[in-house]
Amino acid sequence: MARFNIFSIAFYLSILFVVHKGWLPFYTIAVYTEVAVHMTLAVILTGWESGFQVTLIGMNVLAFYAEYSGHTLKLKVLPVLPLSIAGMFLYLGSCVYLNYHPAPYALPKIAELRLSLLWGFIVFVVSIFILQLMVIIADSSQLKLEYQLSHDHLTGLPNRYFLSQKFETLKNNNRPFWIAIADIDDFKKINDSFGHNCGDYILKTVGEILSSKGVQCCRWGGEEFIFVEEQSETLPDRFAFLNDLRQTIEDHPFVYEGTELKVTMTFGLAHSSERKPNIDEVIRDADEKLYAGKYGSKNRVVDESNFEYHLKSKKEFFDSNR
Numbered sequence: 001m002a003r004f005n006i007f008s009i010a011f012y013l014s015i016l017f018v019v020h021k022g023w024l025p026f027y028t029i030a031v032y033t034e035v036a037v038h039m040t041l042a043v044i045l046t047g048w049e050s051g052f053q054v055t056l057i058g059m060n061v062l063a064f065y066a067e068y069s070g071h072t073l074k075l076k077v078l079p080v081l082p083l084s085i086a087g088m089f090l091y092l093g094s095c096v097y098l099n100y101h102p103a104p105y106a107l108p109k110i111a112e113l114r115l116s117l118l119w120g121f122i123v124f125v126v127s128i129f130i131l132q133l134m135v136i137i138a139d140s141s142q143l144k145l146e147y148q149l150s151h152d153h154l155t156g157l158p159n160r161y162f163l164s165q166k167f168e169t170l171k172n173n174n175r176p177f178w179i180a181i182a183d184i185d186d187f188k189k190i191n192d193s194f195g196h197n198c199g200d201y202i203l204k205t206v207g208e209i210l211s212s213k214g215v216q217c218c219r220w221g222g223e224e225f226i227f228v229e230e231q232s233e234t235l236p237d238r239f240a241f242l243n244d245l246r247q248t249i250e251d252h253p254f255v256y257e258g259t260e261l262k263v264t265m266t267f268g269l270a271h272s273s274e275r276k277p278n279i280d281e282v283i284r285d286a287d288e289k290l291y292a293g294k295y296g297s298k299n300r301v302v303d304e305s306n307f308e309y310h311l312k313s314k315k316e317f318f319d320s321n322r
Helices: 002-021 024-046 054-072 081-100 109-150 160-173 187-194 196-210 238-251 279-294 307-320
Strands: 177-184 217-221 224-230 254-256 259-261 265-271
Touching: 002 024, 024 054, 024 081, 054 081, 054 109, 109 160, 160 217, 160 224, 160 279, 177 187, 177 196, 177 238, 177 279, 187 196, 187 259, 196 217, 196 224, 196 238, 196 254, 238 265, 265 279, 279 307
Parallel strands: none
Antiparallel strands: 177 224, 177 265, 217 224, 254 259
16 A cells, blocks of 8 residues: 555656646546546555545545536536446455455554544545535526526516516415516618617616516516516505606616617506406506507606597508508
């Protein structure tokens, strides 16, 4: 074992060159093999009670974590499963070997006890730490995946997938709610005049404004946004709330590459009722109000109180363009 320890020291000094060259696959195989052979020889020479064999189990935890880290860092790695299987056979083989061939250098009982406690403690601490770390990573990855699935990448707002869950909650609660659909006025002209990067800037900035007022806003698609909320005493006047938002957007200094842009939005607001308890019907109602405002004067909030006026303006618009 003393001779092997000299080899191990020389091995780990040379492995620094391997790390410097970035030969990760060779590094993984070499280190695992050295430790596995070293511990197998140690247990064969000193006996099963010395506890060296438990390191073969602990090495698997480290090896799989190393493979995961390599994939995460997008490095070239080799699967460690074959190495772990080889380690298992070394563990079982040394057990069988010692059953028929007593260890030539059996240690005193007190030394065997201390070594068994030491290796057991090291392997348990390393395994617990790595496995707990993997649980934390898995939970974090799950949360990140759920967020990416339910949020729009550009604006950071919840998307239609999130809305489908919100709609299910509204159906189950069976309480009055309101829906408002908002659309950026003349957004196509902005894209055509200044390019899609400018359009993305407008969408992102508008999303930040719409989501900063304490009521959850989602991206409905394209340049459309949607509010879906239960009616509550904290927001008794939805029309006034949306009109303040509309004014905030109109007054916001949108500047792209030194050019100041005028951005406005039109809102369509609808409420659920005994006549319209269905979410799809309320959405359709909000959409009709939105487009009545779009074909009228734009930059407006349209609800039941002014719908007929804007509907008339929409009809006049179509009549004049026939």
